[in-house]
Amino acid sequence: MGTKFKGSKKEVQALDSFIKLKRASESLSSRLISEFTKWNISESQFGVLETLYHLGPLCQKDLGDKILKSTGNITLVIDNLEKRSLVERVRGVEDRRFISVHLTTEGKKLIEQIFPDHVKRITSEFSVLSPEEQDVLGKICKKLGKKNEPTAK
Template identity: 45%
Template sequence: MSTPHKVSTEQARALNAYVRLMRAVEFVTRRISPHLATHGLTWSQFEVLEALNQFGSLCQNTVAEKILKSPANITTVIDNLEKQKLVRRERSAEDRRFVTVHLTEEGRRLIHEACPRHIAAIVEEMKILSKSEQEELSRLCRKLELKEGK
């Protein structure tokens, strides 16, 4: 984004930080992703399984919140996970609008196998940063995420 438009020094600094941020995520993601492919999982599928493993069975709306995706999207991801028999849908008895999603035994086995490797891959990526650098990165990113001043 270092554009031909005239920008002040301050704007250039902000833009540079932004571009670096985007590129870092792009490259880190690219290096981590292959680990998931070996388990036959896409990124979103992994995130859904992980959320179910961590929080227990959830309704689809909650899954969407956890992995920061739209409900419409969750439907298709769950569809594909169900085809692979990694999760099971269950229409709630009390309120029939809700669909609760459960891990199957198969799904639980897979995520228990994939998760440690995934964590290891992430740690491997981040350890290029020192302890204090990791903490500083967390702090800065949290500020960007919240940005309530907006």
């Protein structure tokens, strides 16, 4: 279903593409995220665990930036993971104002259980696209995502 908007050809094409992208993204996310309920974690909590697992400890702001969450939201996500002993906040030794978020042993065990199946489900979902189509999609998404980022000087 495309847009019913009656604008210029350029506007209709952009809106139609946006609707298709949004619907595909929402549909894919809902299928992938549904598995998180059996682990009693949210998509944001999974994002934090996965990011810490692959990148190591990060300060809260950098963690929020990585998973595209606001400062207030990432605080709540980390609070909830900390209550479950899946992450811990660690104050810097030299600068006690600096706090980094670390995976606990329990958090590492959980993400190591969840992540392989998550990768399999993503691989299955993307199998409808050829490797070349996946490459093109990746480039298009990157181009859209970086459109308004300042260029390096």
